[in-house]
Amino acid sequence: MAMILKGKPVVEALKEDLRREISSIREEGIVPTLGIIRVGNRPDDVAYENSVIKNCKSVDLHTEVFDVGVDITMEDFTAVVKDVNANANIHGILMFRPLPSHLDINAIKHLIDPQKDIDCMNPMSLAKVFEGCKDGFAPCTPKAVIEMLKFNDIPLRGGNVVIINSSLVVGRPLGMMMIDNKATITICHSATKNLPEVASRADIVITAVGRRRMFDESYFNKDAVVIDVGINDDGEGGICGDVDYHKVQEKVKAITPVPGGVGTVTTAILMKHVVEACKLQKA
Numbered sequence: 001m002a003m004i005l006k007g008k009p010v011v012e013a014l015k016e017d018l019r020r021e022i023s024s025i026r027e028e029g030i031v032p033t034l035g036i037i038r039v040g041n042r043p044d045d046v047a048y049e050n051s052v053i054k055n056c057k058s059v060d061l062h063t064e065v066f067d068v069g070v071d072i073t074m075e076d077f078t079a080v081v082k083d084v085n086a087n088a089n090i091h092g093i094l095m096f097r098p099l100p101s102h103l104d105i106n107a108i109k110h111l112i113d114p115q116k117d118i119d120c121m122n123p124m125s126l127a128k129v130f131e132g133c134k135d136g137f138a139p140c141t142p143k144a145v146i147e148m149l150k151f152n153d154i155p156l157r158g159g160n161v162v163i164i165n166s167s168l169v170v171g172r173p174l175g176m177m178m179i180d181n182k183a184t185i186t187i188c189h190s191a192t193k194n195l196p197e198v199a200s201r202a203d204i205v206i207t208a209v210g211r212r213r214m215f216d217e218s219y220f221n222k223d224a225v226v227i228d229v230g231i232n233d234d235g236e237g238g239i240c241g242d243v244d245y246h247k248v249q250e251k252v253k254a255i256t257p258v259p260g261g262v263g264t265v266t267t268a269i270l271m272k273h274v275v276e277a278c279k280l281q282k283a
């Protein structure tokens with residue numbers, strides 16, 4: 001029977017630290033605040049926003065929502081983002097993506113000050129991850145993966161890690177973080193040959209392809225630690241991961257569930273970033 005690596009204990013530990021830190025910042029008369037920028041009312045944006053706000057409330061982290069109509073012009077939206085960015089009472093900015101196609105994300109992302117860029121939108125933030133510079137904010141999902149592994153005392157040093165995702169949001173920054181932890185990495189993508197063979201040589205496999213239950217037991221060895229980053233519609237009104245959890249859980253050393261795994265830790269990392277941003281800005 002595999003060890004089930006649940007997100008809840010990791011989230012609770014992170015939240016306990018956050019409550020303490022937020023309370024001490026508030027004693028100085030500063031209210032750590034996350035600014036959320038939303039264009040329109042897409043149901044997935046609103047659902048994620050509600051979940052973020054609920055989580056922030058649970059640690060006494062203030063949120064402020066800046067919602068604009070879906071027909072906002074690029075000029076007006078640029079002004080909104082600049083205003084939020086310049087607002088000294090907002091310490092971190094979360095902007096829902098994708099934006100409507102008439103808003104140029106490649107121009108907008110540069111407007112967010114790296115000191116407030118808690119969701120790693122500005123390429124400067126990503127560059128810091130690749131440079132090994134510790135004062136920027138890395139994307140939350142790869143940080144959640146590392147947090148999950150460390151919390152569960154899973155050794156990274158010298159381990160063979162296969163990452164099945166090569167995006168700038170997950171696979172590549174996660175690869176850099178693994179190298180920082182002295183792991184040996186293989187980053188796989190759609191042209192990788194014989195994926196089951198490559199994955200089944202790994203000590204740790206991270207799946208993030210966005211395909212419902214794609215990975216069965218043929219992808220993993222019996223001592224593998226499987227971290228499932230996929231969030232997919234399960235076809236029955238719920239969500240499921242990229243890994244066929246029921247087939248795999250008996251056959252590996254450890255596995256994360258979906259829901260209740262890495263996804264939950266992602267939001268806790270986002271809140272941690274806001275508090276770090278607040279401390280940076282008040283220094």
Ligand SMILES: Nc1nc2c(c(=O)[nH]1)N[C@@H](CN(C=O)c1ccc(C(=O)N[C@@H](CCC(=O)O)C(=O)O)cc1)CN2
Pocket residue numbers: 044045048051095096097098141231239258259260261262263264266267
């Ligand atoms: N429209 C948008 N939706 C989402 C965004 C976004 O920017 N725009 N960001 C992601 C962040 N994320 C992964 O990258 C993520 C955050 C939180 C969770 C999560 O809490 N998952 C839970 C429960 C999910 C559920 O029941 O709906 C879990 O896995 O147990 C997942 C992913 C989110 N969406």
